[in-house]
Amino acid sequence: MAASIRLAAAALIVSCWVCAARSADDLTTADLMEACRSPAGSHGDRACSIFIGGFAAGLAAQRLLQIQGHAICLPVTDAPAQSRQTIQTFADAHPELRDTGAAQVAAEALLRAFPCH
Numbered sequence: 001m002a003a004s005i006r007l008a009a010a011a012l013i014v015s016c017w018v019c020a021a022r023s024a025d026d027l028t029t030a031d032l033m034e035a036c037r038s039p040a041g042s043h044g045d046r047a048c049s050i051f052i053g054g055f056a057a058g059l060a061a062q063r064l065l066q067i068q069g070h071a072i073c074l075p076v077t078d079a080p081a082q083s084r085q086t087i088q089t090f091a092d093a094h095p096e097l098r099d100t101g102a103a104q105v106a107a108e109a110l111l112r113a114f115p116c117h
Helices: 002-012 029-036 043-067 079-093 102-113
Strands: none
Touching: 029 043, 043 102, 079 102
């Protein structure tokens, strides 16, 4: 479960918090709540929606993979950077998937690269 949470948070957070790029590991609850309390349509509001939506989508994807008998085992170190590179490389190698849902393509890329054995 921790791997899916890390995957969801790290792979799908794409925003800058208080003008400083941060990884999901650096994001605190205080940071998230500050963003979520921002005015509607602001950068903080969008960052909050992106983080929470990505987190929920990651958990849903992990559950679906479990139901199907699959699991993604991310590397212990540098998972966000490796995940990003893996997804980008996979997407570039499969231009026919450009109109496919991003979560589906990301899950397929990571499952192929990091299956649990």
